[in-house]
Amino acid sequence: MTPAIAFDRIPRDRLPALLQRMPKAELHIHIEGSLEPELIFALAQRNGLTLAYPSVEALRAAYAFTDLQSFLDIYYAGASVLLHEQDFFDMAWAYFQKAAADHVVHAELFFDPQTHTERGVDIGVVIRGLHRACQQAQAELGVSASLILCFLRHLSEEAAFDTLEAALPYRELFIGVGLDSSEVGHPPEKFARVFAKCRALGLHVVAHAGEEGPPAYIHAALDVLQVERIDHGVRSVEDPALMQRLAANRVPLTVCPLSNVKLCVYRTMADHQLPALLSAGLCAMVNSDDPAYFGGYMNDNFLATFDGLPQLGAREAWQLAANSFEASFVPAAQKAVWQAELDRVFADAAA
Numbered sequence: 001m002t003p004a005i006a007f008d009r010i011p012r013d014r015l016p017a018l019l020q021r022m023p024k025a026e027l028h029i030h031i032e033g034s035l036e037p038e039l040i041f042a043l044a045q046r047n048g049l050t051l052a053y054p055s056v057e058a059l060r061a062a063y064a065f066t067d068l069q070s071f072l073d074i075y076y077a078g079a080s081v082l083l084h085e086q087d088f089f090d091m092a093w094a095y096f097q098k099a100a101a102d103h104v105v106h107a108e109l110f111f112d113p114q115t116h117t118e119r120g121v122d123i124g125v126v127i128r129g130l131h132r133a134c135q136q137a138q139a140e141l142g143v144s145a146s147l148i149l150c151f152l153r154h155l156s157e158e159a160a161f162d163t164l165e166a167a168l169p170y171r172e173l174f175i176g177v178g179l180d181s182s183e184v185g186h187p188p189e190k191f192a193r194v195f196a197k198c199r200a201l202g203l204h205v206v207a208h209a210g211e212e213g214p215p216a217y218i219h220a221a222l223d224v225l226q227v228e229r230i231d232h233g234v235r236s237v238e239d240p241a242l243m244q245r246l247a248a249n250r251v252p253l254t255v256c257p258l259s260n261v262k263l264c265v266y267r268t269m270a271d272h273q274l275p276a277l278l279s280a281g282l283c284a285m286v287n288s289d290d291p292a293y294f295g296g297y298m299n300d301n302f303l304a305t306f307d308g309l310p311q312l313g314a315r316e317a318w319q320l321a322a323n324s325f326e327a328s329f330v331p332a333a334q335k336a337v338w339q340a341e342l343d344r345v346f347a348d349a350a351a
C-alpha cells in the first residue's frame with residue numbers, strides 16, 4: 001500500500017539525492033561480477049598468475065559486449081584469479097563497502113561455485129570466504145547479507161546435483177539456489193529435478209529467465225522450477241497473459257537496467273521497459289547484476305535509469321525501493337523496519 005506521501009511535491013532536481021539516500025535492497029548481484037579490474041590484477045599478482053591482458057586499462061577496454069555470451073566469456077576468465085578463502089572475502093568486502101555507501105541495507109549475493117570448483121578450488125573455500133564477508137558487513141557496516149548458490153545452466157543437471165551435494169555441509173551458510181549463465185538453449189526444464197530437491201531441502205529458489213530467453217522460459221521457471229523470483233524477466237512484456245500472471249501473484253522481477261543496455265537487450269536506456277513493468281503493477285526493482293563490468297553499482301543504476309527514463313519520478317523511486325524489500329528473503333518484521341525508514345525519507349522530502 002502506498003502511504004500518504006505527497007510525491008508530486010518532490011521536484012525532479014531533488015530526485016538524484018533522494019535516489020542515493022533512500023534505503024534499498026539489492027537482490028541481483030553476482031559477487032564475481034563485482035570483481036574490479038584493479039582487484040583482478042592485485043589477486044593475480046598475489047597468487048602468482050599471469051593474465052591475458054597486459055594492464056588494468058587493457059582489460060577494461062575489453063569490456064565491450066555484444067550479448068550475454070560475449071560478457072560471460074570474459075567474466076569467467078576474470079574469476080580465475082580467485083583461489084583462496086581470503087580472495088573471496090576481499091572481493092565480497094569490496095562490494096559491501098560500495099553497497100553501504102549506496103545505502104543498500106540488505107543484499108542477497110549470487111555466487112557461482114562451479115566456476116571455481118572446475119579449477120580445483122574447494123567449495124568450502126568459496127563459501128567460507130564469502131560468509132565471513134557477510135558477517136563482517138553486518139557487524140561493521142550494518143548491511144545485512146545472505147548468499148544464493150547459482151547453478152551454471154550451460155553445464156549438466158548432473159553437475160548441478162554434484163554441486164548441491166558438495167555444498168550441503170555448508171547448508172546453513174546459504175539461503176537459496178539460482179540458475180544463471182547462458183540462457184538460450186538451456187531452458188529451466190533441464191534443471192527440474194535438482195530444483196525439486198532444493199525445494200525439499202527448504203532452500204529458496206530463483207532463476208534467471210527472460211533476459212535473452214523467450215517468455216516461455218519465464219512460464220517454465222514458474223511452473224516447473226516453482227521459483228519465488230525471476231531474475232531479469234524483462235521479456236515478459238512480450239506476453240500480456242504472463243504480465244497479468246506476474247502482477248496478480250506479485251512475482252518479483254529483479255531487473256538490472258545497466259546490464260540490459262551493456263548486453264544489448266535494449267539499445268539505450270530510453271528503450272528499457274521498466275516503466276511498463278511498474279505501471280502494469282509488477283513487483284520490479286533495480287539491481288546491478290555485475291557492477292564491475294556494466295558501469296556501476298546500485299546508485300549508478302538508479303541514476304542512469306531515472307536519467308534515461310524521465311517518465312519515472314519520486315513515486316516510482318519509492319515503489320522500486322519498496323519492491324526490493326517486499327521481494328527480499330527476510331522476515332516480515334525486518335521488512336517493516338526498512339519500509340518505515342523509506343517512508344520517512346520520502347515524507348521528509350515531500351514536506
Ligand SMILES: Nc1ncnc2[nH]cnc12
Binds near residue numbers: 180181182183290
Ligand atoms: N546477466 C547474467 N545473466 C546470466 N548469467 C550471469 N552470470 C553473471 N551475470 C549474468
Ligand SMILES: [Zn+2]
Binds near residue numbers: 028030180208289
Ligand atoms: Zn544476473
